[in-house]
Amino acid sequence: MEEKVSVIVPIYNVENYLARCLDTVISQTYDNLEIICVNDGSTDKSGIILEQYGKFDSRIKIITKENGGLSSARNAGLEVAEGEYVLFVDSDDYIASCAVENLCKNAVKNNSDLVVFDYLWKSPLRDGLTLATIKEFKDYYKDKPFSIDKMGSLSYKLVPVSAWTKLYKMSLIKDNNISFVNGMIYEDVPFWAEIYTRAKRITYLSEPLYFYNVRSDSIMATKDKKVFDIIEAYNRVENILKDSGYWDKYKSAVYALMMYDYFHKFHLLSPEFREEFFNKLKGLHKDINYKLYEDDSYTPAEQACAKRFQLLNSVDYTTFCNTPFEVQYHDRT
Numbered sequence: 001m002e003e004k005v006s007v008i009v010p011i012y013n014v015e016n017y018l019a020r021c022l023d024t025v026i027s028q029t030y031d032n033l034e035i036i037c038v039n040d041g042s043t044d045k046s047g048i049i050l051e052q053y054g055k056f057d058s059r060i061k062i063i064t065k066e067n068g069g070l071s072s073a074r075n076a077g078l079e080v081a082e083g084e085y086v087l088f089v090d091s092d093d094y095i096a097s098c099a100v101e102n103l104c105k106n107a108v109k110n111n112s113d114l115v116v117f118d119y120l121w122k123s124p125l126r127d128g129l130t131l132a133t134i135k136e137f138k139d140y141y142k143d144k145p146f147s148i149d150k151m152g153s154l155s156y157k158l159v160p161v162s163a164w165t166k167l168y169k170m171s172l173i174k175d176n177n178i179s180f181v182n183g184m185i186y187e188d189v190p191f192w193a194e195i196y197t198r199a200k201r202i203t204y205l206s207e208p209l210y211f212y213n214v215r216s217d218s219i220m221a222t223k224d225k226k227v228f229d230i231i232e233a234y235n236r237v238e239n240i241l242k243d244s245g246y247w248d249k250y251k252s253a254v255y256a257l258m259m260y261d262y263f264h265k266f267h268l269l270s271p272e273f274r275e276e277f278f279n280k281l282k283g284l285h286k287d288i289n290y291k292l293y294e295d296d297s298y299t300p301a302e303q304a305c306a307k308r309f310q311l312l313n314s315v316d317y318t319t320f321c322n323t324p325f326e327v328q329y330h331d332r333t
Contacts, residue, residue: 010070023094030104085169092213094210113168181236185226
């Protein structure tokens with residue numbers, strides 16, 4: 001008998017995207033699904049669309065709640081999920097028709113706690129779809145389970161942090177009491193650290209099964225002081241890795257991601273908030289060994305961000321802003 005898979009879809013004001021998302025979920029080649037749709041206080045027509053789909057497909061379970069944010073919606077879905085595996089699908093995105101079938105086959109075959117997979121993404125700033133793949137994993141880790149204990153330190157920065165880039169064994173989440181941090185944006189950052197330190201068998205499926213829609217009005221494009229949440233997100237990652245005994249091994253990779261994310265968010269912020277963010281960053285993480293980031297194992301962007309973070313800690317805000325810095329940013333999804 002097929003294992004049951006819970007697909008959790010958090011929904012908030014996505015009336016222009018929801019039907020496309022749900023169409024791809026209900027038309028999966030894998031039948032044993034429960035589709036948990038969490039209406040997180042939508043004020044547009046999302047609720048009406050959702051009710052129509054609920055009448056059409058009995059596998060759809062609708063949770064209606066007050067707006068609490070993405071973390072709250074995902075947690076609400078996890079509370080009622082009954083599947084052996086869980087897949088998160090954001091409601092402005094969509095998935096390949098074979099996604100659940102291929103992921104579940106891989107998980108069962110390899111007894112995986114977690115299956116990481118590729119995705120395609122589309123941005124309003126470029127034409128067509130772009131493949132996001134882990135080229136370093138493609139050959140060596142095909143159908144070869146790995147874990148945090150077996151991986152090199154730089155592996156941490158190779159796997160996308162986004163919750164929707166993975167199929168999870170439900171027991172991994174529930175037995176370890178893992179959840180998303182309510183009220184925080186960038187909630188995927190500490191969630192991935194919790195998952196990575198707990199998963200004993202991780203497999204990688206080199207197939208683009210998810211279609212990520214980069215929206216200019218999404219929560220990831222936030223320009224106000226909520227961006228400051230990124231500092232707390234990485235503080236939590238540090239604590240998780242320290243508590244699990246992996247901090248010394250993985251901190252150089254975490255710092256590479258952290259510095260890149262900090263400056264991505266700095267440039268994302270509205271100008272009136274940048275100096276305050278600069279002051280919050282100044283003096284953080286004094287133990288960073290900047291010489292490490294001169295190595296070719298780090299990307300040019302990561303190397304540049306390390307130099308930038310070192311500069312930030314030695315100059316004032318005006319000098320910092322007047323120092324040229326050219327890095328092409330993208331979200332580490």
